[in-house]
Amino acid sequence: MSEIKYVIxxxxxxxxxxxxxxxxxxxxxxxxxxxxxxxxxxAKMLNIPVSLVDDNEESAISQSGWFKxxxxxxxxxxxxxxxxxxxxxxxxxxRSLAKKESCIIVGRCADFALEDMDNVVNIYIYAPYDVRLMxxxxxxxxEEAVAKKTIMELDKAxxxxxxxxxxxxxxxxxxxxxxxxSDFLGIExxxxxxxxxxxxxxxxxx
Numbered sequence: 001m002s003e004i005k006y007v008i009x010x011x012x013x014x015x016x017x018x019x020x021x022x023x024x025x026x027x028x029x030x031x032x033x034x035x036x037x038x039x040x041x042x043a044k045m046l047n048i049p050v051s052l053v054d055d056n057e058e059s060a061i062s063q064s065g066w067f068k069x070x071x072x073x074x075x076x077x078x079x080x081x082x083x084x085x086x087x088x089x090x091x092x093x094x095r096s097l098a099k100k101e102s103c104i105i106v107g108r109c110a111d112f113a114l115e116d117m118d119n120v121v122n123i124y125i126y127a128p129y130d131v132r133l134m135x136x137x138x139x140x141x142x143e144e145a146v147a148k149k150t151i152m153e154l155d156k157a158x159x160x161x162x163x164x165x166x167x168x169x170x171x172x173x174x175x176x177x178x179x180x181x182s183d184f185l186g187i188e189x190x191x192x193x194x195x196x197x198x199x200x201x202x203x204x205x206x
Contacts, residue, residue: 003205004203004204005101005119006119006120006121007097007098007103007104007105007110007114007117008025008103008105008120008121008123008194009104009105009106009111009120009122009123010104010105010106010107010124010125011110011123011124011162011176012106012124012125013126013127013132013155013158013171014132014136014154014155015127015136015151016125016126016127016131016182017125017135017190018106018182019035020187021182021187021190021194024187024188025191025194025195025198027191028192029102029104029198031101031103031104032101033104033105034094034103035107036054038090038094038105038108039054039090040053041093042086042089042090042093045092046086046089052082053086053090087109087165090108090113091109091112094110094113095113098113098117109161109162111166111170111175112166112167112175121197121198121201122175122176122178123176123177123178123180124176124178124179125182125190126171126179126180126182127181127182127183128183131183132151133148136150136151158170178194178197180193180194
């Protein structure tokens with residue numbers, strides 16, 4: 001009997017070590033982790049700069065925000081137009097990856113993209129504010145004032161982005177299978193705990 005194909009989606013607070021946990025989980029399960037690769041694929045699909053796609057999720061949804069000040073290609077004539085095109089292209093890419101292989105997908109409303117698909121585990125990673133701030137200062141090398149501003153703005157932007165497109169915030173427990181405080185066990189042990197849960201859920205060997 002062939003092994004079950006499954007997908008893990010990970011939404012995370014900024015500074016909660018979500019990305020390193022996702023990478024470690026990928027290593028433990030022996031499956032690929034997609035994050036910036038989705039950005040590159042969407043940029044290629046739409047024939048626009050990677051930087052334009054990269055900032056989409058981290059930008060405020062409001063028309064008065066970042067997108068208002070960009071110079072768009074003629075075929076992408078407005079902020080809302082390009083936001084929607086970027087979102088739709090990423091959703092298409094995410095669904096394509098999920099049909100092709102077992103994998104981990106970080107961010108980009110992947111839980112919403114795959115809501116009608118079987119064998120999907122939706123995870124939300126969070127951490128106390130002071131721990132996130134310390135991580136931003138010590139590991140990401142941000143000045144404390146910059147770190148505080150970034151945490152506040154990205155938390156707000158990610159919530160707005162998810163709410164705008166999915167209709168719920170990324171931490172909504174009704175749309176998550178696992179919500180976990182990464183500070184409780186740390187990066188390595190959190191990834192190991194999640195890996196064990198996934199293996200038990202899908203009877204994965206190894």
